[in-house]
Amino acid sequence: MNVLSALRIRISTAVLAASVLLGTALLLWGADALARWTAESYVARQVQALTGVLELPAVEVHGTFFLPQVLSGRYEHVEIAVEDLRSGPLRLERMTADLSGVHVSFADLVGQDVVPIYIEESEERATLTFEDLNHYLDATGRPVRVESAPAGEVLLTGTVEVFGREVSASSRVVVGADDGSLSVRPTGLETGTVLDAAGQALLRQRFTFLVPMDPLPFGQRIEGITTGETAFEIEAGGDGLLVEP
Structure with a gap:
């Protein structure tokens, strides 16, 4: 066998090996x-x-x-x-x-x-947009609604019943987490109606509510809430979860 033939065999072998490797890689x-x-x-x-x-x-x-x-x-x-x-x-x-x-x-x-x-x-x-939250409040019979306020705050307004009287009020709110729910609490209610201590306490109760984060499929442990211009951004988590369809 001459040198040229040997070279051709080596080249053919190398090409075949490369083809096998390429085919295997593609598969x-x-x-x-x-x-x-x-x-x-x-x-x-x-x-x-x-x-x-x-x-x-x-x-x-x-x-x-x-x-x-x-x-x-x-x-x-x-x-x-x-x-x-x-x-x-x-x-x-x-x-x-x-x-x-x-x-x-x-x-x-x-x-x-x-x-x-x-x-x-x-x-x-x-x-959770303010629009969707207001729909939830309306559907669950809470006569209050949220809207954006200056400086990135949230304003809660509504007309509620206090000891048989219709009382309109508004307040900035504090938003937080409470055992897997979004909590909304007024910081200082403003109203044109004169109320005694019991009436003020009931008014504050009417403007305080929880929103269960039941839609979250992978754990409802709320770890952070950010307030935007039109929505709340909620961070949640969980561990050791068994998710069942």
């Missing part, structure tokens, strides 16, 4: 991409069944190499975005969640079974 990439899409679609349907939203939520499962996550049944980082989230009369305009340690077995993923999903830790951010 693995395709399998990885298909597995990622399957997992994202599965989680999206699970969240849709859990929340009852009409549009399929947006789901992104992170990780450079995805097949190992599929085979282990544990997804390190999952991002979810849901629009128009409702529970009874309360509506959240938008909710996004960062989930850590989402457990979905390989068998359930392949069978597309609707089963509870275990989540190690969640961080949620939700938008």
Whole structure:
């Protein structure tokens, strides 16, 4: 065998090896991409069944190499975005969640079974607009409403019954968290009606309320509230969650 023939054989062997490696890489990439899409679609349907939203939520499962996550049944980082989230009369305009340690077995993923999903830790951010909050207050029989005030404050106004009298009042409010609910409390009520101590206490009670954050699907532990011009931005979280559709 001459040198030229040997060189040709070596080149052919190298090309064949490169082709095999490239083909294998493409197959693995395709399998990885298909597995990622399957997992994202599965989680999206699970969240849709859990929340009852009409549009399929947006789901992104992170990780450079995805097949190992599929085979282990544990997804390190999952991002979810849901629009128009409702529970009874309360509506959240938008909710996004960062989930850590989402457990979905390989068998359930392949069978597309609707089963509870275990989540190690969640961080949620939700938008509650003043308009949606006022709708909730009206639907639950509270004759008060919120609106924006100067300097980033919130004004609460309304006409309520105090010992058989209709009393109109307004107040700046303090917004906080109370055991999984959004709490709204007046700071100093202003009214043109003269009231005794008992009447003032009842008026303050009428202007104080809680809004349960029941629409949040991944834990209602409120960790922060920011007041914007037209909405409250709510941060919540949870850990060791068993989410059942």
